Amino acid sequence: MSRARIARWLIVIPMAALALATVYPLVFTANVASKTRHEYVLDRFSAAESLRWDNFEAAWSSAGMARYFLNSVVVVAAAVALLLLVGSMAGFALSQLRFRGSRALFLGCLAALFIPFQVIMVPLARTMGQTGLIDTYPGLVLAYTAQFLPFTVFLMTSYYTGIPAEIIDAARIDGNSVYGVYRRIMLPLGRPALLSVGILNALFCWNDVLIALLVMPSAEHRTLMVGVTSLRGQYSADIPTFAAGVLIAALPVLLLYLFFQRQITAGVTVGSTKG
Amino acid sequence: MPIGSPPSSVRTATVGRPEGRGDAQAPKARKLRGSRRPLADRLAPYVLVAPAVLIIAGLRLYPLALGVNFSFTGDGDRNGQAVGFDNYATLFDDPLFRQALQNVGLLVLLLPVAVAIPGALATFIYLRVPGHRLYRSVYFFPAVLSPVIVGAIFNLLLAYDGTANTVLGLVGLGPVDWLGDPDVAMVTVVGVHVWATFGMALVVFLAGFATLDASLIDAARIDGASLPQVIRHVIVPGLSRTIQFVFVTTMIGLLTSMFGLLYVMTGGGPEGSTYLPEYYIWVQAGQMNRPALASAASTVLFGIMLVVGLLQAAVLRRSGRED
Numbered sequence: 124m125s126r127a128r129i130a131r132w133l134i135v136i137p138m139a140a141l142a143l144a145t146v147y148p149l150v151f152t153a154n155v156a157s158k159t160r161h162e163y164v165l166d167r168f169s170a171a172e173s174l175r176w177d178n179f180e181a182a183w184s185s186a187g188m189a190r191y192f193l194n195s196v197v198v199v200a201a202a203v204a205l206l207l208l209v210g211s212m213a214g215f216a217l218s219q220l221r222f223r224g225s226r227a228l229f230l231g232c233l234a235a236l237f238i239p240f241q242v243i244m245v246p247l248a249r250t251m252g253q254t255g256l257i258d259t260y261p262g263l264v265l266a267y268t269a270q271f272l273p274f275t276v277f278l279m280t281s282y283y284t285g286i287p288a289e290i291i292d293a294a295r296i297d298g299n300s301v302y303g304v305y306r307r308i309m310l311p312l313g314r315p316a317l318l319s320v321g322i323l324n325a326l327f328c329w330n331d332v333l334i335a336l337l338v339m340p341s342a343e344h345r346t347l348m349v350g351v352t353s354l355r356g357q358y359s360a361d362i363p364t365f366a367a368g369v370l371i372a373a374l375p376v377l378l379l380y381l382f383f384q385r386q387i388t389a390g391v392t393v394g395s396t397k398g
Numbered sequence: 399m400p401i402g403s404p405p406s407s408v409r410t411a412t413v414g415r416p417e418g419r420g421d422a423q424a425p426k427a428r429k430l431r432g433s434r435r436p437l438a439d440r441l442a443p444y445v446l447v448a449p450a451v452l453i454i455a456g457l458r459l460y461p462l463a464l465g466v467n468f469s470f471t472g473d474g475d476r477n478g479q480a481v482g483f484d485n486y487a488t489l490f491d492d493p494l495f496r497q498a499l500q501n502v503g504l505l506v507l508l509l510p511v512a513v514a515i516p517g518a519l520a521t522f523i524y525l526r527v528p529g530h531r532l533y534r535s536v537y538f539f540p541a542v543l544s545p546v547i548v549g550a551i552f553n554l555l556l557a558y559d560g561t562a563n564t565v566l567g568l569v570g571l572g573p574v575d576w577l578g579d580p581d582v583a584m585v586t587v588v589g590v591h592v593w594a595t596f597g598m599a600l601v602v603f604l605a606g607f608a609t610l611d612a613s614l615i616d617a618a619r620i621d622g623a624s625l626p627q628v629i630r631h632v633i634v635p636g637l638s639r640t641i642q643f644v645f646v647t648t649m650i651g652l653l654t655s656m657f658g659l660l661y662v663m664t665g666g667g668p669e670g671s672t673y674l675p676e677y678y679i680w681v682q683a684g685q686m687n688r689p690a691l692a693s694a695a696s697t698v699l700f701g702i703m704l705v706v707g708l709l710q711a712a713v714l715r716r717s718g719r720e721d
Contacts, residue, residue, distance in 0.1 A: 130625075134522050139529070141519075142536045144593070148551045151561065155554065168564070213450035222443040228451060235458045237707070239654040241676040242700045243461035245689045246468055250461065269457035276450055301442035330544030332658045333680070348546045352662055355550065362554065373547045380542045384535060387542065391598055392605035395643040 149373070156366040163363050182368035186357060190343070191350030192371070198260060198339075198346060199328040202267035206275045206324050207317050209268065214279025215309045219291055220301070229280065236273040240334060248337050256338075263339045263346075267328045275320050278393055282316035283309065319386040322379060326387070329376060347372045462700075469694035473687075485694035494666075495695065498673040501584055502702060505652045505674075508588055512648050516596045517641070520603030521629060534604065538597035545658025548594045553577075553663060556586065577664055580671035587659050587672055588652070594659075595651055599644045606640030607633075649706050653699070675699040 155163060156178050157171035182188050216222070217229050247266070248257065256262030286309075294304045310317075332348040339346065345353070351372050358365040380387065472481045489495050519537065523530040540548065555561045556576040566572030576586045610633070618628050634641070657676050664672040666681065675695055683692035 131527075134527055135529075138519065138522060138527060138533060142533055145536050145540055145597075147561075148548075148555055151555065152551050168561070209449045209453065212446040216443040216446035220443040220446070222440075225443070225447075228447060231459070232450070232454060235454050237703070238458055238462055239650070239676075239699070239703065241654055241657070241679050242696045242703075243458060243465055244679065245683045245692045245696060246461040246464035247457060248683070249689065250457075250464070265453070265457065269453050272450060272453055273458070276454075301439055301446075305446065326542055330542075330546070330658075332544065332546045332661065333676075336661075337680075337684070348544050348658075351546050351550055355553070355662070365550075366554070369547055369550045373543055376542050376544070376547075377539075380539055384538070388538060388601045391541075392602050395602045395605055395640055 152366045152370060155363055156370055158363050160361055160363055167362075178363045178367035179371065181364045182354075182371055186354060186364065186368055188347070188350060188354075188368055188371055191345050191347045194344060195329060195347040198263050198267070199325055201260070201264045202271075202328050203321050203324050205264060205268045206271055207321050210272060210275030210279045210320065211310065211313055211317060212305065213276045214283050214313075215305050217276070217280045218283035219286070219288065219309075232273050232276050236277060240270055244333070244337055251338060258339055258341050258344060260339075260344075263335060266334050266338045267331070270334060271324050271327055275324065278320050278390070279313065279316060281393070282313060286312055318383075319390045322383045322386050323390040326376060326379060465693045466697050468690055469697050471690050473690045477690075481690075485691050486698075488691060489694050489698065494670045494673050495675075495678055497670050498675045498678045501672070501674050502653065504584060505588065505649070506706070508592075509645070509649055509652065512592050512596070512652070513599065513641070513644050515592070516599035516644070517603055519596075520600050520607060521633065523600075523604065524607040525625075534601070537600050540594045541597040543594065545591075545594065545655065546662055548590060549659045549662030552590050578668055580669045583664055583668060584672045587656065587663055590663070591652065591656055591659055595648075595655075598651075599648055602644055602647070603637070603640060606637045610636045646707055650703065653703060653706070675702070 154171050155167060157173070157175045158167075159175070159177075162169075162171065213232075217225055217232075247269075251257045251262050251266070256265065290308060290312075291304055294308050295301075299307060330348065331346075332352065335346040335349050339349075351369060354365055354368045358368070469485055470480060470482060471477070472479045472484070519533070523533055527533075557563075558573060558575065558578075562576060563573035566574065574582060577583050614632050614636070615628055618632050623631070653674070654676055656674055657680065660666060660672055660674065660677045661680075666673045666677050675698065679692045679695045679699065682688045682695060
């Protein structure tokens with residue numbers, strides 16, 4: 124074999140191995156979730172005899188995942204809707220309208236992007252406690268909105284900057300108010316960016332555990348991710364049910380990735396090549 | 399270009415807009431931007447940004463100031479009293495917090511590895527190794543999973559009789575107590591974090607490669623440059639901004655998105671060996687009921703992030719200039 128071909132295999136084999144290592148943990152978990160407890164104790168690595176739904180049903184109903192799932196869906200949907208509304212309004216104003224202080228506002232928003240939640244979590248929890256927002260759905264929705272709004276405004280502003288001013292001027296001449304321009308022009312034109320940033324925000328909120336633990340801690344308010352953390356203790360002797368619960372929590376995210384991979388990777392690379 | 403058609407260079411309304419759109423050229427359009435606009439039009443931008451400004455100022459900027467202020471007051475009996483730097487003194491005397499800082503040092507040491515792996519993989523994908531399309535999708539997919547899910551799955555794989563030790567056993571090694579040995583646990587958790595997030599850096603690198611001038615690489619190859627030479631003299635200088643972006647975002651990720659893994663996999667243990675500042679803050683605020691001490695730790699973490707960000711920007715800018 125020539126040296127070039129050896130070098131080629133030295134690259135290809137580790138990359139394929141890494142791809143396997145990337146997929147394996149989820150395959151292993153799905154396999155475990157299809158086993159009975161007895162099968163798991165005997166041999167955790169062998170392939171499950173058949174696809175079995177018992178463990179998924181147990182995790183869904185008796186482990187309370189159904190309730191956690193609903194909590195997550197409600198909070199994430201509300202937070203994403205609020206983020207898109209507030210973020211696109213601000214993005215429109217900051218990119219297309221001239222007003223005193225717009226540059227300062229944009230820079231303030233960029234600065235907020237670099238404040239991690241861990242740095243503000245203590246005073247935030249205290250403020251939420253004082254205003255009665257702690258352990259409520261609106262409280263968690265607001266906390267998520269505040270956390271991901273700087274990123275959303277940044278992305279919407281940079282997207283709307285690319286829309287020619289002539290389009291807006293023409294809409295104004297046709298008799299639209301500024302708000303009419305937002306509703307009839309900017310919202311429809313912003314659809315690709317809204318889709319991308321909406322999906323990313325949905326992922327961020329769905330996957331979060333720290334903010335949910337802090338802002339909405341009580342048992343009946345648990346989001347799905349907080350629920351998964353408590354599942355371990357409950358089902359330490361029943362790993363197959365535990366694995367099924369983990370998969371249920373991962374499923375919506377896997378579906379999003381399957382359908383919107385392009386939007387997701389586009390969103391995470393914003394800001395990396397220009398500046 | 400990231401999304402859709404409009405170019406996404408960031409600028410605000412005050413820059414880059416053509417000036418001199420006077421009465422003569424566009425008398426009607428002037429209504430939108432001129433000075434004699436009706437009050438409602440002049441107020442509209444403020445109405446549109448108001449919700450965002452209120453939320454960001456009230457729930458992000460104000461808490462930051464409040465927290466710094468809070469770190470100079472006492473906990474418990476001395477609640478609300480000014481105590482100067484007492485909390486910071488307590489903090490740096492606490493072996494757990496010192497361990498957390500030591501682990502930050504470990505993260506800084508591991509950072510080049512966490513950047514080099516996705517960088518090398520992206521290079522190979524860009525150079526079209528067989529199966530490059532598939533790799534891109536497969537490598538990125540763990541990045542969409544919650545740390546909680548990843549941690550829960552790896553708890554099973556890294557158990558004493560789990561997959562990792564079984565594989566080691568096949569080649570006559572191990573078993574390793576991945577999460578129970580204080581000398582090993584932190585490296586294990588960082589390894590899992592890198593497994594889960596290297597796809598993120600990978601797609602950023604690939605977006606950077608898309609902006610590279612492919613003819614430069616072809617020219618270098620024709621001139622007889624070897625692959626390492628091409629990487630060193632063409633790819634790295636061309637990607638300096640992307641590399642800088644990945645360094646900063648990877649470090650931020652290491653410092654601020656490991657909470658889920660720590661919470662699920664180790665709970666800070668064994669013997670406090672996997673504490674990071676973010677976990678310390680959560681424990682002090684949530685479990686030990688010492689919010690002022692936690693605020694001091696928050697302020698230190700914010701300082702670390704500022705220093706890391708500025709340092710890396712400075713170092714990379716200098717090395718970029720030399721090339």
